[in-house]
Amino acid sequence: MTSQVDQSEAVDGPDGEGPAASARSGPGRPAKPIRRLDRVIIRFAGDSGDGMQLTGDRFTSETAAFGNDLSTLPNFPAEIRAPAGTLPGVSSFQLHFADHDILTPGDAPDVLVAMNPAALKANLPDLPAGAEIIVNTDEFTKRALAKVGYAASPLEDGSLEAFRLHPVPLTALTLEALKDSGLARKDAERAKNMFALGLLSWMYHRPTHGTELFLRQKFAKKPQIAEANVTAFRAGWNFGETTEDFAVSYEVPPAKLAPGTYRNISGNLALSYGLVAAGERSGLPVFLGSYPITPASDILHELSRHKNFGVRTFQAEDEIAGIGAALGAAFGGALGVTTTSGPGVALKSETIGLAVSLELPLVIVDIQRGGPSTGLPTKTEQADLLQAMFGRNGEAPVPIVAPATPAECFTAALDAARIALTYRTPVFLLSDGYLANGSEPWKLPEVDELPDLRVEFATEPNGPDGAFRPYQRDPHTLARPWAVPGTPGLEHRIGGIEKQDGTGNISYDPANHDFMVRTRQAKVDNIVVPDVEVDDPSGEARVLVLGWGSTYGPITAAVRRVRADGGRVAQAHLRHLNPFPANLGAVLERYEKVIVPEMNLGQLALLLRAEYLVDAQSYNQVRGLPFKAAQLADVLHAALGSLDAEETR
Amino acid sequence: MTDFPALRLVPKADGPQSAKDFKTDQEVRWCPGCGDYAILAAVQSFMPELGIRRENTVFVSGIGCSSRFPYYMNTYGMHSIHGRAPAIATGLAASRPDLSVWVVTGDGDALSIGGNHLIHALRRNVNLKILLFNNRIYGLTKGQYSPTSEVGKITKSTPMGSLDAPFNPLSLALGAEATFVARTIDSDRQHLQSVLRAAARHEGTALVEIYQNCNIFNDGAFEILKEPGTRDEALIRLEHGQPVLVGADRHVVRGADGELRIAPRSEGTAIVHDAHAAGPSTAFALTRLADADTLHHTPIGVLRDVDRPVYDALMAEQLTRAEQQQGRGDLAALLAGSSTWTVDA
Missing domain, CATH: 3.40.920.10 (Pyruvate-ferredoxin oxidoreductase, PFOR, domain III)
Known part of the structure; x- marks a missing residue:
């Protein structure tokens, strides 16, 4: 009803x-x-x-x-x-x-x-x-x-x-x-x-x-x-x-959705609300530094309307200043956010590297569109995965979160903020034009049940003789202390030059650099993300279809069609691209064939092959439009058929 | 004690401070004889005058020799990336009105790779104090010409002489709607500190150009302004409310065509410097008196110091007004919006 x-x-x-x-x-x-x-x-x-x-x-x-x-x-x-x-x-x-x-x-x-x-x-x-x-x-x-x-x-x-x-x-x-x-x-x-x-x-x-x-x-x-x-x-x-x-x-009678209160919501609106919610749940003021770009501008527009949540929005002179201001605000203890699309990410790369080096929390939202260069501004694509993963000089690992549906952009924003605040790191949130502008019913969450994102700023010296060591890490998360200006006794200087472990002083020592590079990588590798769930009702599937981001809808619809035809296919969808869920390797090993549909030329497949030595098969489309369910169903049927053919040979 | 209206929201220090309080344990690594040493010492001994808590002071820099500055100041500090310090400092100052935020930059950092951020910080009038160390050369990359180098400069990258005309940083700042523009010299501590004092008092963005000698790659670039034998004729010392004099027997007058020119004292009447003039045109004309090559007739002091609403204060005011008008945000109400439906169990 x-x-x-x-x-x-x-x-x-x-x-x-x-x-x-x-x-x-x-x-x-x-x-x-x-x-x-x-x-x-x-x-x-x-x-x-x-x-x-x-x-x-x-x-x-x-x-x-x-x-x-x-x-x-x-x-x-x-x-x-x-x-x-x-x-x-x-x-x-x-x-x-x-x-x-x-x-x-x-x-x-x-x-x-x-x-x-x-x-x-x-x-x-x-x-x-x-x-x-x-x-x-x-x-x-x-x-x-x-x-x-x-x-x-x-x-x-x-x-x-x-x-x-x-x-x-x-x-x-x-x-x-x-x-x-x-x-x-x-x-x-x-x-x-x-x-x-x-x-x-x-x-x-x-x-x-x-x-x-x-x-x-x-x-x-x-x-x-x-x-x-x-x-x-x-x-x-x-x-x-x-x-x-x-x-x-x-x-068309109403759908029998799970009980609850619903509203319709687009991806960009859900993402904006997720950022406001992250501010509320962390108790930190949100600071958005941004430069208008399609299809991300809606988030700047939306957040600029919520000043009564203490949200500051800064329309910068360019993409670089947008992220720079957000990083500056993060140094001051704000939840720094920048929103953009692929071309903007390219411009922000150097500052993202600085954020990696400074180890400050920062959420970088990339609403992907067709590329390269100006590409297709109003069309969807998911070809920024490798840019998010590797698009910086040096070893500069950045965690990546990717929502699967428009409404999921809300939880993805909270999750990106969680990782950024917990691990003191920039985090990529990869949405795309299809999620951004598409909409679906959203069951309203209970505000009190949203994740608790409160952080503790450093208040006391942590080193010998009352010294403050800005790079002395938490042994579990490897996060460094977040000491904001205005805190007496914790005055410190940080920068993009390599730092000595612990003290944060400039260091050109070879062994120290090797240690710091490995430590920054280990910090990101050890981020806790939920295991990937596999949907395999028969338990006997030999083909796994694995996706990420906005392909969730068409992949799932295709899987339903194949199953309706009697085909056995398992499905999994990644919401975390860096680090991958801890069980992903084991999941991939269980299947004879792994199909990876992507709106790019095989970027996730490349990562899977490199990481797990698995023969992941790409299915790609870069038409600026989402996959169709029938199209993917054909791909899955063909994959099932080829397995059968191999057996009868 | 001087009053610093721009620091109204910054917590006051518990007691008197000294220059020593602002020194860090880090070994200063500029080349021996670098002008940066003098500037560092002048800033360290000036900071106690502000009477604010050290922990509420932040120095943000970009890349270049000058940008090592924050490491030597015992405050909060960030040594960021090339040209971006004004943008980073804008985010910090706009979200933390309880901080005194300083940007340290150089002629390459501020005027080449970071030119865009500099002009936009100036027009926005964020509460930042920008110290631009101008040595007219690229030092850290070992001696290429900079955007303030004179035309024809022979450097490693311009063996036959540089081709591009230089910026006059103060002309640029005035054109970018700056509300505070000043110039000083590394070796004149008293003048340098008087300019810092005026900048610290100013509400909004202050640009202070500091002529700084690079004794390795551009030694003596400002010698004409320092040598006892030449400086009195070469420098124009600006004091608000005082006639603008040049050396012992000349002064600056406004000609019949409205232009400023240097004339013998016997000719016409010296203009009286008005740093608070509403329009920037006289200040601009003063910046143009200097010879771009030789720096002869270089004005120093505060060229412009006017009031205009400050960006961070305006931003804070909008937040306050939004809350007054709409009430403190209610997350559940925001998420629900105006159109929901309920599915019963």
């Missing part, structure tokens, strides 16, 4: 009647049949100026409020306003929602909403036969068609026969609905995305109260625009209910 705490008990449609009620038995209106589905994949696509991301976000919020499980995939160009009506300018938002636990935004859309010919053309190859297509016919002008290379309108030449096409004059209908709004045509036209949202909301029985509330808040200073959007939204809903073209509506 679900209920909306922010909404009235009844799930009201725009006309004040519950959609379920009106559709099932609504008096005075002919009831349309309702078809029950267990899951649906919808893709909204349009020009980058058409508001598709907002439309998708709203549909997602309605769906979360309804209690479905969900997963989203926003996909947009790097240009803020790409040329209108062109293929590169298409922006889309895909949403998968279900009455059961799902893991990915879905391989192929069941429904495509195409706001113009470019959106249709760009997305058509992804559609399976039988999919529904809702197009805005008003945009299918000769000129717009020609712009994307359509000689004839695909709406009329029979090329879409394999699909269920719904031609809807969305622009005209929106303008008609808003003819009394007093808005100029251009402004009124912009509400067509809300008309489309209203129509889809009717089709899938989404609660609408939240969207109306959202629109009124968003345009609080422009009430005329707010009302126009609400009117267009309601008009879209009513259009679905009255027009004969839409004969059926669909119901």
